[in-house]
Amino acid sequence: MSGILKTVDLKKYFKVGRNRFLHAVDGVNIEIAEGATLGVVGESGCGKSTLGRLVLGLLSATSGETYYDGVNIYSCGREEMASCRRNMQIIFQDPYSSLNPRMSVYELISEPLVMNRACENRKERLARVVELMETVGLAQRFINSYPHEMDGGRRQRIGVARALALKPQFIVCDEPVSALDVSIQAQILNLLMDMQEEMKLTYMFITHDLSVVKHISNEIVVMYLGQCVERAESKELFKNPKHPYTQALLSAIPQPIPGRFQRDKLLRGEVSDPIDPEPGCRFAKRCRHSMPKCSTGPIKLKEGGNKHFVACLLYD
Amino acid sequence: MPDHAAFLTPAAGAGLKLKKKSRAKEVWRRFKKNRTAMAGLFIFALIMLVVIFADMIVSHNTAISQKIRDRFISPGTQGHIFGTDNFGRDIMARIVHGSRNSLLVGLGAVACGIMIGGLLGAAAGFYGGITDSAIIRTMDTVMCIPLMLLVLSIVAALGASLVNVLIAMMIANVPHYTRIVRAAVLSVVGQDYIEAAKACGTPNSWIIIKHVIPNAIGPIIVQATTAVGIMIINAAGISFLGMGIQPPTPEWGAMLNEAKNYMINYPYTVIFPGLSIGLTALSLNLMGDGLRDALDPKLKD
Amino acid sequence: MENQGFNQPKNGQDTARAVLELRGLEAVYETDDGIVRAVNGINFSIAERETIGLVGETGAGKTTTALSILRLLPERTGRIPSGQILYKGQDLLKKSEDEMRLIRGACISMIFQDPMTALNPILTVGDQILESLEVHNAENRTHGELESRVDELLSLVGISPGRKKEYPHQFSGGMKQRIVIAIALACEPLLLIADEPTTALDVTIQAQVLVLMDELRDKLGTSMIMITHDLGVVANTCDKVAIMYAGEIVEYGSVHDIFENGTHHPYTTGLFQAIPNMKEDVRRLHPIEGLMPDPSDLPSGCKFHPRCPKRFDECNDGRPYLYERGGHRIFCNLFREGFDS
Numbered sequence: 001m002s003g004i005l006k007t008v009d010l011k012k013y014f015k016v017g018r019n020r021f022l023h024a025v026d027g028v029n030i031e032i033a034e035g036a037t038l039g040v041v042g043e044s045g046c047g048k049s050t051l052g053r054l055v056l057g058l059l060s061a062t063s064g065e066t067y068y069d070g071v072n073i074y075s076c077g078r079e080e081m082a083s084c085r086r087n088m089q090i091i092f093q094d095p096y097s098s099l100n101p102r103m104s105v106y107e108l109i110s111e112p113l114v115m116n117r118a119c120e121n122r123k124e125r126l127a128r129v130v131e132l133m134e135t136v137g138l139a140q141r142f143i144n145s146y147p148h149e150m151d152g153g154r155r156q157r158i159g160v161a162r163a164l165a166l167k168p169q170f171i172v173c174d175e176p177v178s179a180l181d182v183s184i185q186a187q188i189l190n191l192l193m194d195m196q197e198e199m200k201l202t203y204m205f206i207t208h209d210l211s212v213v214k215h216i217s218n219e220i221v222v223m224y225l226g227q228c229v230e231r232a233e234s235k236e237l238f239k240n241p242k243h244p245y246t247q248a249l250l251s252a253i254p255q256p257i258p259g260r261f262q263r264d265k266l267l268r269g270e271v272s273d274p275i276d277p278e279p280g281c282r283f284a285k286r287c288r289h290s291m292p293k294c295s296t297g298p299i300k301l302k303e304g305g306n307k308h309f310v311a312c313l314l315y316d
Numbered sequence: 317m318p319d320h321a322a323f324l325t326p327a328a329g330a331g332l333k334l335k336k337k338s339r340a341k342e343v344w345r346r347f348k349k350n351r352t353a354m355a356g357l358f359i360f361a362l363i364m365l366v367v368i369f370a371d372m373i374v375s376h377n378t379a380i381s382q383k384i385r386d387r388f389i390s391p392g393t394q395g396h397i398f399g400t401d402n403f404g405r406d407i408m409a410r411i412v413h414g415s416r417n418s419l420l421v422g423l424g425a426v427a428c429g430i431m432i433g434g435l436l437g438a439a440a441g442f443y444g445g446i447t448d449s450a451i452i453r454t455m456d457t458v459m460c461i462p463l464m465l466l467v468l469s470i471v472a473a474l475g476a477s478l479v480n481v482l483i484a485m486m487i488a489n490v491p492h493y494t495r496i497v498r499a500a501v502l503s504v505v506g507q508d509y510i511e512a513a514k515a516c517g518t519p520n521s522w523i524i525i526k527h528v529i530p531n532a533i534g535p536i537i538v539q540a541t542t543a544v545g546i547m548i549i550n551a552a553g554i555s556f557l558g559m560g561i562q563p564p565t566p567e568w569g570a571m572l573n574e575a576k577n578y579m580i581n582y583p584y585t586v587i588f589p590g591l592s593i594g595l596t597a598l599s600l601n602l603m604g605d606g607l608r609d610a611l612d613p614k615l616k617d
Numbered sequence: 618m619e620n621q622g623f624n625q626p627k628n629g630q631d632t633a634r635a636v637l638e639l640r641g642l643e644a645v646y647e648t649d650d651g652i653v654r655a656v657n658g659i660n661f662s663i664a665e666r667e668t669i670g671l672v673g674e675t676g677a678g679k680t681t682t683a684l685s686i687l688r689l690l691p692e693r694t695g696r697i698p699s700g701q702i703l704y705k706g707q708d709l710l711k712k713s714e715d716e717m718r719l720i721r722g723a724c725i726s727m728i729f730q731d732p733m734t735a736l737n738p739i740l741t742v743g744d745q746i747l748e749s750l751e752v753h754n755a756e757n758r759t760h761g762e763l764e765s766r767v768d769e770l771l772s773l774v775g776i777s778p779g780r781k782k783e784y785p786h787q788f789s790g791g792m793k794q795r796i797v798i799a800i801a802l803a804c805e806p807l808l809l810i811a812d813e814p815t816t817a818l819d820v821t822i823q824a825q826v827l828v829l830m831d832e833l834r835d836k837l838g839t840s841m842i843m844i845t846h847d848l849g850v851v852a853n854t855c856d857k858v859a860i861m862y863a864g865e866i867v868e869y870g871s872v873h874d875i876f877e878n879g880t881h882h883p884y885t886t887g888l889f890q891a892i893p894n895m896k897e898d899v900r901r902l903h904p905i906e907g908l909m910p911d912p913s914d915l916p917s918g919c920k921f922h923p924r925c926p927k928r929f930d931e932c933n934d935g936r937p938y939l940y941e942r943g944g945h946r947i948f949c950n951l952f953r954e955g956f957d958s
Binding site for chain 3: 043044151152153154181182183184185186187189190193208209210211212214215248249251252253254255256257258259260261263266267270271
């Protein structure tokens with residue numbers, strides 16, 4: 001099984017002051033097999049969105065590489081980059097700010113087609129837009145509508161149609177459903193899964209919501225402050241969460257079962273900014289199992305069998 | 317591609333009409349609905365007619381020939397509808413012929429200022445970083461010099477003439493518009509749809525034209541329309557100092573300046589040129605507001 | 618004449634100690650496009666120390682209900698054409714604006730969704746808490762007394778009083794929400810309305826804030842209206858639940874009625890099926906087909922019938938049947954007696 005997308009020790013530091021750096025993504029290695037879905041989970045500030053933009057080449061990396069179909073996207077030529085762009089797309093979180101309010105649905109969906117000269121003439125382009133609208137379940141009567149005339153679910157369908165316009169192979173879904181209502185959320189998730197089956201798409205699914213990612217992912221990566229702390233197949237991760245942070249995340253999700261939170265499992269403190277972080281485990285300050293040796297040196301992801309990787313000294 | 321062609325069967329394509337071409341029509345339709353904007357357009361159209369047919373309305377000679385005997389004739393008497401000024405020149409003739417010069421200075425300075433300032437501001441806002449710093453610091457430096465002083469020194473260097481006043485005012489305006497456009501662009505650049513466009517391979521130039529400018533244009537239009545009146549007054553100030561339009565060439569601002577000494581006894585000498593400037597500024601302002609609303613699909617109907 | 622007995626809570630012990638009672642509340646927005654019917658005749662009551670959860674999706678009228686209670690609907694468009702809002706037996710809709718100002722904050726206070734915008738960025742957090750104390754300082758307490766009350770409040774929500782001289786931007790999102798809670802609780806209101814208090818927060822922080830609110834409620838004896846779209850949050854914090862759809866309460870009951878009992882309104886069932894289940898292993902989700910109706914053009918009959926998988930002709934007009942079993946109320950024709958489905 002060879003990955004269609006692979007990152008090697010990917011790092012992105014943002015300068016936030018004189019000689020101070022925010023380690024948004026710090027040495028992340030991921031690999032996504034063709035046709036699979038990788039879930040990237042973490043709280044705000046963990047670098048998951050930055051990671052998504054890095055693998056698409058929308059941001060340049062501080063160091064490390066991303067290979068798409070064997071091509072290093074940071075050092076390839078313009079031609080190769082253009083073809084990568086065509087094969088890699090993104091669906092944004094907020095269907096309200098990701099659509100230009102002054103463009104009609106037709107203009108929005110046809111933009112990628114025009115820009116990449118994917119259709120020979122207008123008639124063909126119109127046919128393709130209509131086809132795409134049909135695919136994502138948008139009625140044709142909306143073709144001249146503007147985004148503000150539509151609700152969140154329909155807007156997100158436009159976003160999906162745009163992403164699919166160039167027949168990509170790989171799509172980064174950056175929290176595609178977190179701005180939507182529950183019933184609409186399920187519609188969009190089902191749509192994404194149907195699209196994947198039909199077109200053999202590969203997804204990188206970024207979210208803060210473990211319950212959403214459980215359904216759609218084959219493999220899940222849990223991130224904390226720019227680093228990957230745990231990686232496992234979806235079922236394995238939910239059955240047997242190893243890293244104390246993953247455990248805390250799972251127990252913090254309010255379940256629709258009457259009762260009160262288990263107070264003893266609550267995490268202390270809050271997520272801090274990864275600005276010039278100290279060596280060692282970045283979660284140590286909030287961890288109930290933290291030991292003195294947790295803050296001595298870098299902690300590597302180690303496999304504990306069953307393709308289950310965890311970066312924690314508890315499992316050494 | 318055959319599969320796409322197959323899609324355009326009458327069933328799929330029937331009843332499907334794209335409004336693509338009618339964008340301008342759509343804007344015009346919404347503009348028409350706005351009564352105040354239409355009033356502005358009407359006044360402005362009248363002013364433009366006067367500009368174009370000035371020579372047919374009254375001869376240029378009437379506007380500049382002086383008859384000291386006929387000083388300060390009240391409006392409506394002896395064939396002078398707006399009366400005469402301190403040199404006995406017919407005020408209406410001067411207003412009709414002054415319209416060309418005044419509008420040229422007002423509209424010209426603002427339009428060129430916006431064009432150059434807009435490009436600089438858009439580049440600064442869109443690219444950020446060093447480009448931004450370089451442009452904005454330069455503009456701030458220029459802004460430090462008082463507007464009048466800057467204009468005067470440029471006119472002094474180039475020589476006194478209408479065209480040179482225009483150039484000077486344009487240069488003096490650029491920093492202002494750079495600032496406004498940059499602020500408007502910055503508010504747009506942070507939006508996700510800019511990134512979405514980048515992700516589907518849209519080149520930067522197209523992003524600026526298609527995504528940034530249409531969304532940033534509202535405040536710029538409003539600023540520009542109010543600025544025209546101010547520009548006419550500023551040009552008058554320069555004429556007053558003897559650096560701008562040379563007498564006896566008629567120009568609204570210059571007329572105001574000449575008349576201000578007689579304002580108490582012969583108020584009509586200031587009222588008519590003042591009214592002309594005011595009406596021009598008002599009409600443009602009403603049109604500007606209407607245009608801003610008409611361009612925004614969110615305010616549709 | 619409206620709501621002939623529908624939705625009406627059983628009079629008697631249920632309303633005797635009610636802190637707040639809504640009777641047939643309607644709220645509309647008069648916009649240029651027509652009248653938007655945001656809340657269409659809802660009834661519920663909150664007893665002392667009780668938490669009621671208002672659950673629903675965008676446009677269900679949850680926030681409008683909350684704003685109506687505080688009479689904070691936008692002045693130009695919002696109107697309450699009928700209904701009563703009884704706070705300890707007094708109708709808030711008959712109060713003058715000055716009287717309302719004293720009630721807001723001191724008797725009923727509200728927590729908004731976004732802690733980032735609810736705090737003034739140029740005042741220290743201590744000053745902002747102090748401000749709400751000073752506005753309602755009926756007992757003429759001295760400045761020193763108020764200051765010590767600020768310290769007390771900050772430690773109550775788990776922030777060191779030493780930080781009261783800091784500005785909002787120096788706090789993280791969860792901490793800001795704690796400060797907002799401190800301000801809301803400053804005057805020990807009898808009723809706290811929390812409008813999606815944790816939606817903008819991360820999961821682990823959400824859990825902390827919810828536990829804190831729970832503790833404070835027990836300690837101070839405050840009643841609470843919890844507005845949320847998250848069924849999990851409701852299950853973990855509320856005693857009673859009202860499921861709202863298109864400005865109406867379609868189902869009302871205790872948490873056990875809603876989360877454990879098998880009899881439900883089809884909309885409630887749909888909501889539960891739509892949320893990804895952590896326990897079960899199904900790949901496809903079951904969304905509710907269709908969309909929320911346009912509140913300026915509501916369907917006749919049961920508002921949910923165009924989307925309802927179990928609809929039948931009777932649902933098209935008239936009010937749906939009220940099913941009631943021991944405080945559990947469902948508005949649905951499915952439960953009409955003599956009807957076999």
